[in-house]
Amino acid sequence: MNSERKVWLNGELISWEKATVPLLSHGFSRGSAIFEVFGIHDGPDGLFAFRMDEHLKRLMKSAELLEMEIAYSIEEIIDAVTETVRANDIGRGLVKILAYWGEEAIIKLVLESKLDVAIFAVPNNEELGMDNTNPISACLSKWRKIHPETVPVAAKSCSNYLNGYLARKDANNRGFDVGLMVGTDGFLAEGSIESVFLIKDGVLKTPPLGRVLSSITRKSILQAAAMNGIPTSEDSILPEELFTADEIFTSHSGVKVSPVARFEDRNLQVPGPITKQVMELMNNILNMSDDRFSHWFHALT
Numbered sequence: 420m421n422s423e424r425k426v427w428l429n430g431e432l433i434s435w436e437k438a439t440v441p442l443l444s445h446g447f448s449r450g451s452a453i454f455e456v457f458g459i460h461d462g463p464d465g466l467f468a469f470r471m472d473e474h475l476k477r478l479m480k481s482a483e484l485l486e487m488e489i490a491y492s493i494e495e496i497i498d499a500v501t502e503t504v505r506a507n508d509i510g511r512g513l514v515k516i517l518a519y520w521g522e523e524a525i526i527k528l529v530l531e532s533k534l535d536v537a538i539f540a541v542p543n544n545e546e547l548g549m550d551n552t553n554p555i556s557a558c559l560s561k562w563r564k565i566h567p568e569t570v571p572v573a574a575k576s577c578s579n580y581l582n583g584y585l586a587r588k589d590a591n592n593r594g595f596d597v598g599l600m601v602g603t604d605g606f607l608a609e610g611s612i613e614s615v616f617l618i619k620d621g622v623l624k625t626p627p628l629g630r631v632l633s634s635i636t637r638k639s640i641l642q643a644a645a646m647n648g649i650p651t652s653e654d655s656i657l658p659e660e661l662f663t664a665d666e667i668f669t670s671h672s673g674v675k676v677s678p679v680a681r682f683e684d685r686n687l688q689v690p691g692p693i694t695k696q697v698m699e700l701m702n703n704i705l706n707m708s709d710d711r712f713s714h715w716f717h718a719l720t
């Protein structure tokens with residue numbers, strides 16, 4: 420099936436198999452690539468990308484934070500995403516954009532060239548599990564979130580995911596689905612590929628930006644919740660608060676809201692009332708039945 424799929428690589432649609440890099444490329448051997456992932460939704464008039472403008476701004480921001488330069492503008496990447504989605508006929512799915520140095524660098528660390536760009540359009544499948552709202556289990560990871568003064572955590576760079584990999588591996592080894600990381604400052608940060616929210620006394624709380632990725636889903640949930648009268652807070656959270664929270668959920672672009680049914684040795688009722696309200700809100704937005712958020716979608720067909 421992959422042989423029929425097309426990848427947009429530096430201005431051309433090529434076959435999936437041909438979209439490769441040399442093993443000694445900087446992007447692969449140093450792990451310096453940056454990326455974005457966002458959902459493609461099947462709307463009444465065709466396919467739509469969710470908050471693509473925000474994702475592409477974040478891609479540019481990742482490059483800026485790492486002092487890299489992408490070879491294409493936001494407008495060019497928007498056209499390229501449209502071309503890739505049309506060429507692949509994916510239906511509901513996601514787009515993954517990688518910007519990377521495909522140039523070989525055996526020991527050289529700082530390259531002068533601009534970043535190559537590859538765009539993949541992938542249909543929803545078992546691995547992606549988009550729209551899966553099954554409750555999950557979560558624990559506190561033994562691994563700390565990387566400190567924002569070591570590498571910029573706001574940059575969505577591949578190398579940051581070694582931290583996420585370890586947190587997920589540790590959680591899985593202990594029988595949990597996801598591991599939530601605490602920063603070296605002792606405050607709650609986020610999961611491997613997901614933001615964390617807790618609800619206490621009717622307030623929807625999530626850790627502040629600065630120590631977490633500026634997640635587009637996190638931002639969307641905070642905006643939608645506030646517009647629907649749910650009080651929100653972005654103040655520092657101590658990990659202990661997870662043990663007394665009324666509700667906990669995680670979120671990311673693939674699965675908008677995953678209610679947490681077990682946190683460490685505590686069982687929580689799922690979905691709790693506010694989590695349920697947030698799930699319904701996000702569902703209505705993604706079904707395009709809430710007109711207040713129609714500007715969050717970009718038509719692709």
Ligand SMILES: Cc1ncc(COP(=O)(O)O)c(C=O)c1O
Pocket residue numbers: 456583609610611612613614632633634635636637670671672673
């Ligand atoms: C560390 C981390 N936090 C949060 C998220 C959620 O971000 P978004 O909602 O933009 O997908 C991700 C997504 O990949 C992530 O890797």
